[in-house]
Amino acid sequence: MVCIPCIVIPxxxxxxxxxxxxxxxxxxxxxxxxxxxxxxxxxxxxMADGKGAGTNGLPTKGPTEVSDKKKD
Incomplete structure (x- = not known):
């Protein structure tokens, strides 16, 4: 059985x-x-290369450099 809002809203x-x-x-x-x-x-x-942009595409504040943690 289908609920009333499922019929009325469409x-x-x-x-x-x-x-x-x-x-x-x-x-x-x-x-x-x-x-x-x-x-x-x-x-x-x-901004076209993605540097300086956050995960949502907006510019981020702070350093944009990625550090390598696996340095010997």
Whole structure:
């Protein structure tokens, strides 16, 4: 047996997508304009190789040098 929200939520999402979004989207687009992404210049070239970037791709603070712990 399927629970009621498992039936109602997809139907509501379909109704929103089909009938409401075409009217709501132009209004939202005027309120929240899309930010333009600047094309990479000399400043962004250092991040392309992954150095200085954390695991999520954002710049990290502190040294970016990796130390070898297996030195003899």
């Amino acid at each position: 139907v509501l999402l379909w109704l929103f997508k089909k009938f409401l979004e075409p009217y709501i989207y132009p209004v939202v687009r005027r309120i929240w304009p899309k930010k333009s992404v600047q094309q990479g210049g000399e400043k962004d070239m250092g």
